Amino acid sequence: MTIYKQVTKSGQVRLQTSRAMSKSAQPLEGHVAVVAGATRGAGRGIARALGEAGATVYCTGRSVRGSLSAYGRPETIDETAEMINGTGGVAIPVRVDHTVESEVEALFARVDRDHGRLDVLVNSIAGEDPMMRQWGSFWKTDLRNADAIFRQSLVSHIITAKHAARLMIRAHRGLIVEVTENEILGAGGNPVSQVVKLGLKGLALNMATELKPYGVAAVAITPGFLRSESMLQQKGVSEANWRDYGKKDPNFLESESPLFVGRAVAALASDRDVLTRSGQLLSSWGLSREYKFTDYDGRRPDWGALRIDFSVVPTPLADMFRTGTELQLQWLNTVAQHTRDFLAKIPKTPAPTRKATAPSSKASSRGRASGSKTQKVSRRAV
Numbered sequence: 605m606t607i608y609k610q611v612t613k614s615g616q617v618r619l620q621t622s623r624a625m626s627k628s629a630q631p632l633e634g635h636v637a638v639v640a641g642a643t644r645g646a647g648r649g650i651a652r653a654l655g656e657a658g659a660t661v662y663c664t665g666r667s668v669r670g671s672l673s674a675y676g677r678p679e680t681i682d683e684t685a686e687m688i689n690g691t692g693g694v695a696i697p698v699r700v701d702h703t704v705e706s707e708v709e710a711l712f713a714r715v716d717r718d719h720g721r722l723d724v725l726v727n728s729i730a731g732e733d734p735m736m737r738q739w740g741s742f743w744k745t746d747l748r749n750a751d752a753i754f755r756q757s758l759v760s761h762i763i764t765a766k767h768a769a770r771l772m773i774r775a776h777r778g779l780i781v782e783v784t785e786n787e788i789l790g791a792g793g794n795p796v797s798q799v800v801k802l803g804l805k806g807l808a809l810n811m812a813t814e815l816k817p818y819g820v821a822a823v824a825i826t827p828g829f830l831r832s833e834s835m836l837q838q839k840g841v842s843e844a845n846w847r848d849y850g851k852k853d854p855n856f857l858e859s860e861s862p863l864f865v866g867r868a869v870a871a872l873a874s875d876r877d878v879l880t881r882s883g884q885l886l887s888s889w890g891l892s893r894e895y896k897f898t899d900y901d902g903r904r905p906d907w908g909a910l911r912i913d914f915s916v917v918p919t920p921l922a923d924m925f926r927t928g929t930e931l932q933l934q935w936l937n938t939v940a941q942h943t944r945d946f947l948a949k950i951p952k953t954p955a956p957t958r959k960a961t962a963p964s965s966k967a968s969s970r971g972r973a974s975g976s977k978t979q980k981v982s983r984r985a986v
Contacts, residue, residue: 666700703759727761757797825891
C-alpha cells in the first residue's frame with residue numbers, strides 16, 4: 605500500500621492510499637454499492653473502502669461542485685468519487701436529497717437499470733448535521749429545528765432503505781448498514797440527537813427482522829473516535845499532523861481515520877455469513893479484531909480497549925456518563941428478561957412432516973420415472 609499526500613486548494617493536507625490489489629484480493633469485484641451521505645466523514649471513508657475492495661460505488665449526497673449543502677463545508681461527492689477513481693476503483697457521484705422520496709426512488713431505478721443488482725447500501729446521511737451539535741439538558745434544548753433534524757437524519761434513512769430493500773429482496777441477498785454513534789444506547793448531546801442515534805440502532809434491528817426471510821442482512825455500525833474533516837478542523841490539526849492534538853487529549857491518539865470504519869463495512873460485505881450478524885450493533889474496532897484489517901497507516905486503533913482518560917472531561921459530565929450507563933445497564937437487563945419471557949410464549953413453528961408409504965411393486969416403476977420431478981417440487985415447497 606502506498607500513502608501519498610494531496611494538497612487541496614485551501615492548503616489542507618489529505619493523506620490518500622493506493623492499494624495495488626490483485627483481482628483475487630478484491631472480494632467485492634462485480635458488486636454494486638450505494639453510499640448515501642458519501643460527501644465526508646464516515647460516509648466518504650466507507651465509499652473509499654468499498655471501492656478499494658472492488659465494488660462499483662454510487663456516492664450520493666447533496667453537496668456537489670457549484671452547489672454545496674447548508675453545512676457550509678467544502679467537501680463534495682464529486683471529490684469522493686475522484687478519490688476512488690483515482691486509485692483504480694469505480695465510483696459514480698449522483699446528487700440526491702435523501703429526504704425527497706422521488707429522488708431516492710429515481711436513484712435506485714438508475715442502479716437497477718444500469719446494473720440489475722444492488723449488494724450494499726450504507727446509510728451515513730446527515731451524521732454530522734450542524735443542527736445536532738448543541739449540548740444541554742432536554743429542558744433547555746432549542747427545538748425549533750427538531751422536525752428538520754428528524755427528517756434529515758432519521759426519516760431519510762428509512763426512505764433510502766425502503767427503496768434499496770426492494771432490489772435486495774428480489775435478489776435474495778444484500779446488506780444494509782446504518783452508521784450511528786456509540787456501541788451502547790447512549791449517544792449525542794441533546795435529546796433530539798440522542799433519539800436519532802438510538803433510532804438508527806433500532807431501525808437496523810427492525811429491518812433485520814423483516815429482511816431475514818429474504819436472505820438480506822441489516823446492521824448498525826459505529827466508528828470509534830473518528831478523525832472526520834470537521835473533527836480535525838475543530839481540533840486545529842490536519843490528517844498529516846493529527847497526533848499533535850494528543851498532547852491536549854491523550855484519547856485522541858486512539859482515534860481512527862474514516863477509512864477504518866470503511867474497511868469494517870467492506871469486510872462485512874465480503875463475509876458470506878453476514879446474515880448471522882443481522883440486527884446487531886457493531887463497531888469498527890470490534891470487527892478489526894476479527895477480520896484483521898488495519899487503518900491506512902497500518903495501525904489497528906481499538907477504542908473499545910482504551911482506558912479512557914476522563915481527566916479531560918468536566919466532572920459533572922463524567923458523573924452524568926456514569927449515571928446514564930448504570931441506568932442503561934439496569935434497563936437492558938430488565939428488557940432482556942421481559943424479552944425472554946415473551947419469546948417463551950411464542951409457539952414454535954412445527955417442522956413439516958411427511959407420511960412415508962411404501963410403493964406397491966406395480967407402482968414402483970412409475971414412481972421411479974416421476975421421482976426426479978416430484979423431488980424437485982418437494983424441495984421447492986419446503
